[in-house]
Amino acid sequence: DQQVKQNSPSLSVQEGRISILNCDYTNSMFDYFLWYKKYPAEGPTFLISISSIKDKNEDGRFTVFLNKSAKHLSLHIVPSQPGDSAVYFCAAGTLGGYQKVTFGTGTKLQVIP
Amino acid sequence: DTEVTQTPKHLVMGMTNKKSLKCEQHMGHRAMYWYKQKAKKPPELMFVYSYEKLSINESVPSRFSPECPNSSLLNLHLHALQPEDSALYLCASSGMIAGGADTQYFGPGTRLTVL
Secondary structure (H helix, E strand, O other), X not given: OOOEEOOOXXXXXXXXXXXXXXXXXXXXXXXXXXXXXXXXXXXXXXXXEEEOOOOEEEEOOEEEEEXXXXXXXXXXXXXXXXXXXXXXXXEEXXXXXXXXXXXXOOEEEXXXX | OOOXXXXXXXXXXXXXXXXXXXXXXXXXXXXXXXXEEOOOOXXXXXXXXXXXXXXXXXXOOOOEEEEEEEOOEEEEXXXXXXXXXXXXXXXXXXXXXXXXXXXXXXOOOEEEEEO
């Protein structure tokens, strides 16, 4: 049972344009969401997070949007840069107790120069 | 500084060997984690330590034995592994906040191959 899903395994975007990565979840108990970026043979790097009391969080070129009613979140990268090419994982958890995070299946982003 | 270090970077072992993976952080984090990641799959949680005590074991086989000697170190002892245990093993750590554990920061991983 995949509680966190990223339905697009890959995405190609031109440099300078917007990249939009999507994530859906099924567990209504999740109240904390994160995006990680991963290069091959490296550990995931934390990008940005959002708690369920917000619907938007921005950090530089990265913005995460949360739609609780649709159980959907998205990561916007503007403008996209070739160095953004990586696999992006959406993750979800609950803030109470220990942060047992469930990862999505990942989306491979390619930014074309 | 959000660095988590892991050694070794690569490990090849036979099914009868005993080896250990090491993880270290100096961020003052009191929660540490082991994950396993197979190719083209998301990381899967194995163990969570909180304040040096094992708090979560995701039904991991006993051939994997975690140890947290102090608040900065986390080990994963390996014994009698199977070829299907070959994977990238990731360590992570997080601070503790009022509502529970904070954002997890990952190390670069150990690429394990079991022959």
